[in-house]
Amino acid sequence: MRRSAVAGSEQAGDAGQGALLTRRRFNVDEYYAMARAGILAEDERVELLDGEVVVMTPIGIRHADCVRRLIDTFSRRFARRAILQVQNPVRLDGYSEPEPDVALLRPPLDRYAGAHPKPEDVLLIVEVADTSLTGDRALKLPRYAVAGIAEVWIVNVEAREVEVYSQPSGSRYADVQHLREGSVTLLAFPGEAINIEDILGPAPSDPPADV
Secondary structure (H helix, E strand, O other), rough: OOOOOOOEEEEEOOOOOOOOEEEEOHHHHHHHHHOOOOOOOOOEEEEEEOOOOOOOOOOOHHHHHHHHHHHHHHHOOOOOOOOEEEOOOOOOOOOEOOOEEEEEEEOOHHHHHHOOOOOHHEEEEEEEEEEOOHHHHHHHHHHHHHOOOOOOOOOOEOOOOOEEEEEEOEEEEEEEEOOOOOOOOOOOOOOOOEEEHHHHOOOOOOOOOOO
8 A cells, every 4th residue: 555644542732722632543454444445545655654644755756766776786686585575565563564665575485475574574675765855764764673674775865875774773773874985785695785876876967878
């Protein structure tokens, strides 16, 4: 599934009225029940984060280009060693099921025939961010850390930078790198270095190479 219904036990104060608003969290079963009931359409770009149904930002041109480059690079480099998943769900727990732009999963493919991947299945998650950068950092990244996802990349297409997060500890990552040039090496495949330009493409000042 791709509205934002605020979803339990959390409360928010209204400074003006002194009122307390109760926020109901939805679990994944209720989330899918809403889809079956037609409350959420199949083509709606939403995802479940900590019990809240959150609207996903539209996919812009640079975002789409970066995802295509990641698909091309990962499919060539990690064929048969990892399962490449694109904009499909990962079930972090009973209340969170984000849809990262790209994920590398442990093989074999058949292990996902009856259920969405879980944290222990994930080798790498990549979120491509242009207008979604704040949400990816503030909403998604802490949930990936709590779930124990070993490595997360946030590709900041505006700054042409790859943010590499590893060593999850609580709701944070202990090791953070910001890379604008050179290469990045995956924890799961330490012998494989991916050029930053293969992820982001040539810089705007650099004309594309002749074919």
